[in-house]
Amino acid sequence: MLKLHNTLTGRKDDFIPLDPDRITLYVCGPTVYNYVHIGNARPVVVFDVLYRLLRRLYPQVVYARNITDIDDKIIKAAADNGEEISALTARFTTAFEEDMGRLNALPPTVVPKATDHIGDMLTMIETLIAKGHAYQADGHVLFAVESMPDYGKLSGRNLEDMLAGARVEVADYKRHPGDFVLWKPSSDDQPGWESPWGRGRPGWHIECSAMIHKHLGDVIDIHGGGQDLIFPHHENEIAQGCCAHGTDYVRYWMHNGYINIDGEKMSKSLGNFRLVRELLKEYPGEVLRFALLSSHYRSPLNFSAEVLDQAGKSLDGLYYALLGRGEQVEPDAGYRLPEDHPVLLALRDDLNTAEAISALHAVAAKLNKAELPEKPAIKAELLAGAELLGLLESDPVAWFQNQGSADDGLANDEIDALVAERTAAKKARDFARADQIRDQLKDAGIQLEDTREGTRWSRD
């Protein structure tokens, strides 16, 4: 049994798929007007683990993650750059995919783009108007929140509460202050598409509902995203999806917590963000991924150099286990993690990645202690458990030798030559010379280890 925390119920619920032969998962992807920050990467990595887990548990998983490539922030960024919108969005879409690849995130099954689905959105808006859930006003089409009796059920608020705390100026063409835009007019210098209501562009929420309907179905199993999307984005998606099709929309809503900097939410508007692209210059992608998975996905994660350094060291420990003590061990082929394996049990409990990592450490310790004949099976177990988390995907030797290689000034063959010289000195029992070489390498950031099978080295 898989248990998932459902925002709709506020509880950890048993996951019962609509169709066990076809699981549907949708995650809100980026608006492509900039490089993404590490906070944007959290849902990608978290739901990548969910995707990996679902694939292990069910025969087919359809996973869609959208690209929002039409939006007022995009229009502004393109204008500021003097760049075509399509060129800007293509550039940042590629950058996003590269960055997420470095974090070992698998590509989703479907990556729908908003601008490829304008027709689907128009159809859905027309349906909403026909059913009396939307109306035209001042060139806009708006969703009428009062037409939906249980509007607000995801975020746990009602229309009166929202009025009391309203911090927004309300456009005078709205029937109710909570009404939200499905379609809005474009001026001549703004991108637009012809529609029954004139040339315009879609509101923010409609794309996800339209693309879910097209690619996944009327009702899907799981929809994920950051906590900041609960209101208004996901609340409004529910309104659109339920009212247009007269069905439920999403069975399990999952929301990840924020990444904090100095105890405050990291966000583009606060300006305290760290770009994934910049972080990747200092840390391997897998270290960033490990850090993101080191705490539970719903908890806030305070991001700092200390957290990343600890993640790196902890990951080193797992890679050391794979590396072994100089012996050659091939993992058993065809190994499959048993149903009741601690890693699988941890992940099935609402993606308890911290506990899963702990279980991985236990396997690593077992591997370190094992006799040679036992090692292939345990090594396969470690790799299989790590694969569910998207970890330990590098070659262990490369893992230790490629870190920081840009700035230590020593090429791999120079290091190999010095190591060989030290080995010769050791054989001649010239330990003074051997230690001198080791100190020299240490100053250059190279650590040596003597194993039964010879000396090996790694970069800090």
Place this chain on the structure above:
RNA sequence: GGCGCGGUGGCAGAGUGGUUAUGCAGCGGACUGCAACUCCGUGUACGCCGGUUCGAUUCCGACCCGCGCCUCCA
């Protein structure tokens, strides 16, 4: 004002009504020419105050503190 989340050992971070999280760092030991790696051992942890209980960090209530959403935001 409305709604919601959290406070765990030096740090990060799970979890549980009674017995070990785990990792990193530290300390002692084994191994090693010396190291490193590894192994073994090692920590008076659960915001404050009441309540329930044979027993609470874990359940209930109040309080203090921090954070988030209610506006674009993962």
